[in-house]
Amino acid sequence: MDIWKRFGEKEVSHSMAHYLQAVAALKSDKGHARVVDIADHLGVSKSGVTSMLRSLQSRGLVTHERYGAVELTPSGQRLASRTESNRRVLTMFLSEILGVPEAVASEDACMIEHLVSPEVSIELLRLTTFVRSKHPVAAQFRDAYKASPRSCAEHAPGACELCGETCLHESLVCEPKDGGAEV
Amino acid sequence: MDIWKRFGEKEVSHSMAHYLQAVAALKSDKGHARVVDIADHLGVSKSGVTSMLRSLQSRGLVTHERYGAVELTPSGQRLASRTESNRRVLTMFLSEILGVPEAVASEDACMIEHLVSPEVSIELLRLTTFVRSKHPVAAQFRDAYKASPRSCAEHAPGACELCGETCLHESLVCEPKDGGAEV
DNA sequence: GAACTGTGTTGAGGCAGGTTAACAATCCTG
DNA sequence: CAGGATTGTTAACCTGCCTCAACACAGTTC
Incomplete structure (x- = not known):
């Protein structure tokens, strides 16, 4: 297993995904992506950029000749835009549907944007x-969900279907750190 | 930024999370976790195990003396069980709510289990x-969602709120690979 | 066209996380 | 208890991804 x-x-990798996104962003912002811009x-x-570009070139994701321009190949372009879309979808889902704070949503989206499979995205x-739509059920859903219980403790006793023998919620909650005299 | x-x-890291989970699993299955078992x-x-254990020990996540037993420290234990819970929640969400195939759900959950923040989990x-509950709105929701459009193309024309100038859906879909004469 | 500034590359080195090969410790069994 | 099998460690090495220092190229500017 x-x-x-x-x-x-x-x-x-995570790094590569961000290099590709950087190239795409710079191309669309400035019209070109130079080593120093990427850096x-x-x-x-x-x-670091130079050596990563070598590595990306060997994978056929960018083209780059010595002292020359950096371009995304079609597969590089595809990967960059898929990653970018993943990020947008994830951020939207995390912040608007799950309702976690913007900062958390952005950070988590950034961490996993290159890892989720297309099916999931x-x-x-x-x-x-x-869920965001005007569909009547969606509206009802948003309201009902807002009111739904926040932890297993609030579920009908012993009726936590998801958790096996132990309550998942408990292990997800951040316990205070060891020395924690936090306010 | x-x-x-x-x-x-x-x-x-991803590796560390899996080492911790392995130790936890072996402890609970066999009562002990030896180097060879983990390997x-x-x-x-x-x-590889020996050197990773050194690294985990230096972070205070396991204890391990030469030729001796491997144990999780309290923080190690906490991390292992949080990761495990993350995986279960993610797998459940991906397969049951999003409805992606089991294999995809498991793989994606494994990739991101150590990366999602507690808030998100x-x-x-x-x-x-x-969504899985007996709540009447949840049932309606499941039905309505099942019938909801699968792509922007099926949305009301021009009404794709999520996508900016370009349709997100299009960039998420896997185009056939370059040389692809796949059946 | 020499000098200065900005840009790009190379090389050496570090850390993480893996490998194999060789060896050391421990345990099991006749 | 000797030998062999199992288990665990070390050493050397590899790749990925980063750093800094030094140098090469290019484009002003005077």
Whole structure:
């Protein structure tokens, strides 16, 4: 059972995804993406950019000749825009449907944008669209959900279908850290 | 703007999360977690385990003396069970609410289980519980959602609120790969 | 056209997380 | 208790992704 090892075999790593997005963003903002722009945009060194570009080029995601322009290949472009869309869908879902704070939504979206599969993204978009829609059931749903219980403790006793023997909610809640005399 | 760099500064990495989960699982299955068990469980070499244990120990997540037993510390235990709960919540949400195939749900859950913040997990559990519940609105919702449009193309023309200038759905869909003469 | 400034590349090095090979410790059994 | 099998550690090495320092190229400016 080693699904977990496929983490390292993803099409692109977290870093790569952000390099591709940076190139796409710079292209559309300034019309071109130079090494120094990418470096500034991502907050890494120019040499880091150079070596990452080599790596991206070897995967056929960008083109880049010495001292020359950086361009996304079609697959690079596709990956960049898919990642970007994933981020938007995730952020929207997390903040508007789940209702977590903007900052949390953005951060979580950034962490997982390159990891969710297309199937999940598509369904997430569909769910988000539907819940936000004018459909009468969607409106009812939003109200009823707002009023729904916040923890297993508030469920009918012993009726927590999701949790097995132990309450999932409890292990999700952040206990105070060890030395924590936080206010 | 470099949220993206915090990826590497997470409490634990993907690998670490799985080592912790492995230790927890072995402890509860066999009563003990030895190096070789962890190695088998995760499909890595024993030496890899030894060095990862050193790293986890330095972070205060496990205890392990030479040739001795491996134990989770309280923080290690907490992290392991939070990750495990995240996985369960995510899998449930992805497969039952979004309706993606089991295999996809499991894989995606595994990829992101250690990355989602507690706030998101908690709300995800709440949403999942509510949608699955006997609440009359939940039942209506499930039906209406099942019938909801699958793509922007089916939305009222030009009324795709989520997508900005370009349709998100289009960029999420997997186009056929370059050389693809797949059946 | 020499000098200065900005841009890009190379090289050496660090840390994480894996590998294999060799060896050390422990345990099991005749 | 000797030998062999199992278990655990170390050492050397690899890749990914980053850093800094040094150098190469390009574009002003005088």
